[in-house]
Amino acid sequence: MDAKDRTRYQRRALVMKALAHPTRLFLVDQLAKGEACVCELTALVGADVSTVSKHLSVLKYAGIVRDDKRGNQVFYSLRVPCVLNWYACVEGVLEATAREQLAAAR
Amino acid sequence: MDAKDRTRYQRRALVMKALAHPTRLFLVDQLAKGEACVCELTALVGADVSTVSKHLSVLKYAGIVRDDKRGNQVFYSLRVPCVLNWYACVEGVLEATAREQLAAAR
DNA sequence: GGGCTATTTGGTCATTTTGCCAACCACCCT
DNA sequence: AGGGTGGTTGGCAAAATGACCAAATAGCCC
Numbered sequence: 001m002d003a004k005d006r007t008r009y010q011r012r013a014l015v016m017k018a019l020a021h022p023t024r025l026f027l028v029d030q031l032a033k034g035e036a037c038v039c040e041l042t043a044l045v046g047a048d049v050s051t052v053s054k055h056l057s058v059l060k061y062a063g064i065v066r067d068d069k070r071g072n073q074v075f076y077s078l079r080v081p082c083v084l085n086w087y088a089c090v091e092g093v094l095e096a097t098a099r100e101q102l103a104a105a106r
Numbered sequence: 107m108d109a110k111d112r113t114r115y116q117r118r119a120l121v122m123k124a125l126a127h128p129t130r131l132f133l134v135d136q137l138a139k140g141e142a143c144v145c146e147l148t149a150l151v152g153a154d155v156s157t158v159s160k161h162l163s164v165l166k167y168a169g170i171v172r173d174d175k176r177g178n179q180v181f182y183s184l185r186v187p188c189v190l191n192w193y194a195c196v197e198g199v200l201e202a203t204a205r206e207q208l209a210a211a212r
Numbered sequence: 213g214g215g216c217t218a219t220t221t222g223g224t225c226a227t228t229t230t231g232c233c234a235a236c237c238a239c240c241c242t
Numbered sequence: 243a244g245g246g247t248g249g250t251t252g253g254c255a256a257a258a259t260g261a262c263c264a265a266a267t268a269g270c271c272c
Binding site for chain 1: 107111112115116117118119121122123125126127128129131132150151152168169170185186188189191192193194195196197198199200202203
C-alpha cells in the first residue's frame with residue numbers, strides 16, 4: 001500500500017466513517033423519507049440539539065447530506081441516495097451471521 | 107428512536123464500522139481478488155502482523171470475511187461480496203464533492 | 213521432543229470519537 | 243432595540259480505536 005493508495009483509502013474511509021454510527025444511520029434513514037429540519041431530527045433522535053447538529057455536520061462533511069437554510073431553520077436532505085442501497089447488503093450480512101450462528105449451535 | 111430501533115441501528119453500525127478504516131477497506135479490496143493468508147496481506151499492507159490480524163478479526167466479527175485455517179496458515183476470503191458494490195457509490199460521493207468544490211471556487 | 217513459522221492475544225499508550233453544557237450567532241417578530 | 247426560537251461552535255470528560263511490542267498458541271519439519 002503506497003502513499004497514493006493510502007490517500008485513496010483514507011478518502012473512502014471518511015465516507016464510511018460518516019455512516020459508522022447508529023445515530024447517523026438513523027438520520028440517513030429519516031432523510032430518506034424527505035428533508036427535515038434539525039429540530040425535527042433532534043426530536044426523533046432524542047439527544048441534545050448540539051449532538052444531532054454535530055452528527056449532521058459529519059454527514060455533510062462526508063458529502064452524504066446537504067443543508068439548506070430557510071428562514072430560521074436549517075433543512076437537511078440526502079445528497080447521495082445510493083447509500084440506501086447498502087442496507088440490503090448490511091441486512092444480508094447480519095442474516096448470514098445469524099443463520100451461521102444457529103447452525104453452529106445446533 | 108426507541109430501544110428496538112437503537113439495537114437495530116447498532117447492529118448495522120457494527121458492519122459499517124468494520125469498513126470505516128483505510129486498512130480494512132484495502133484488505134477487502136485485496137480479498138475481492140481471491141482468498142489470501144495473513145502473511146500475504148501483512149506484506150501488502152506494510153504494518154505489524156498483529157495489527158493486520160486484528161483488522162481481519164474485526165472484519166470477521168462483522169461477518170464480512172471468513173477464515174479458513176489450512177495447515178500452518180489462515181486464509182481469509184470475502185463472505186459477502188456485495189460490499190464491493192458500495193465503492194461505486196463512495197466514489198460517486200467523492201466526485202460529487204469534488205465537483206461542487208470546483209464550482210464553489212469558480 | 214525441539215526448533216521454526218504463522219497467527220492470535222494481552223497490555224500499554226497515543227489518538228480519536230462522543231455527548232453534554234454553555235456560550236454564541238442568525239433570523240424573525242413586535 | 244429587545245426577546246425568542248433554531249442551530250452551530252468550543253470545551254471538556256468519558257469511552258472507544260488503533261498501533262506496536264511481547265508473550266502465548268498452533269501446526270509443520272527434522
